[in-house]
Amino acid sequence: MPTLLAFHAHPDDESSKGAGTVSMLADRGVRCVLVTATGGEAGDILNPAMDSPDVAENLKAIREEELMEAARIQGYEEVVLLGYRDSGMPDSPDNANPEAFANQDEEDVLRSLVRIVRRVRPDVFLGYDAHEFYPHPDHLRVHDMSVKVFHAAADGDRFPGEGDPWQIKRLYAPHVFTLRKMTTLHEAMLDRHGFSPFEQWLARLDGRPDRPESAIVRIDVTGYVERGRDALRAHRTQIDPNGSWFQVPTDLVEDVYPWEEFELLASSVETPAGSDDLFAGLD
Numbered sequence: 001m002p003t004l005l006a007f008h009a010h011p012d013d014e015s016s017k018g019a020g021t022v023s024m025l026a027d028r029g030v031r032c033v034l035v036t037a038t039g040g041e042a043g044d045i046l047n048p049a050m051d052s053p054d055v056a057e058n059l060k061a062i063r064e065e066e067l068m069e070a071a072r073i074q075g076y077e078e079v080v081l082l083g084y085r086d087s088g089m090p091d092s093p094d095n096a097n098p099e100a101f102a103n104q105d106e107e108d109v110l111r112s113l114v115r116i117v118r119r120v121r122p123d124v125f126l127g128y129d130a131h132e133f134y135p136h137p138d139h140l141r142v143h144d145m146s147v148k149v150f151h152a153a154a155d156g157d158r159f160p161g162e163g164d165p166w167q168i169k170r171l172y173a174p175h176v177f178t179l180r181k182m183t184t185l186h187e188a189m190l191d192r193h194g195f196s197p198f199e200q201w202l203a204r205l206d207g208r209p210d211r212p213e214s215a216i217v218r219i220d221v222t223g224y225v226e227r228g229r230d231a232l233r234a235h236r237t238q239i240d241p242n243g244s245w246f247q248v249p250t251d252l253v254e255d256v257y258p259w260e261e262f263e264l265l266a267s268s269v270e271t272p273a274g275s276d277d278l279f280a281g282l283d
């Protein structure tokens, strides 16, 4: 059975990066497995309606419930929690916590991932790119570990007690806030609705160039944008349903930019340029 394994840093990352694509693949019969590195316990409560001392005290357990709901909405068959502690934003006190994901021994983390990959046997692995734009220590580590597990899981000399070697076919990283996407949505919102919630995003991007089109696989997620949003809204402590994300109508997104974009970071099989399918030639 064609299999996708998505590796994310925190609960909610699986819903903000490529959720439409995963939902579509799950509907198509691809077996989808999610691995989440941390409990997201260093995150702030970003939805005013959920901001109470009670929620703050139980944030880790609540975020786990939110994650399970979001995974169910997308059609993940299995969720694996690595159980590390959220390392916090760059230069925050959480960085120094010895339980933090970013502080764990690399071989131990890699061993856990190799064991999962050799059991799940994914054709496609979703990780992160080098994240220059959002240097969260946990996201940087997901990138580093994704590249390393691509090679280590296939190498019979590495972690011989952790299952038979397995060669992942393709390693992709989702690209969410590309300049071309934000610019297109921004202009369409101004044109049709007279305002845009993307001013801030565009200022943050500051003209930063996107990866060249030739490096990008574009997946048409028409019909799946709303399901991705439902998954995001399941993260009630993190996502304000009245926030700017949701002021952009789904039909506008599907009309002007119905794509989720991914960069191919590594491949062990022939991968045609300009493909519009992460599993092209695999299932």
Ligand SMILES: [Zn+2]
Pocket (backbone or CB within 6 Å): 009, 010, 013, 136, 139
């Ligand atoms: Zn994250």
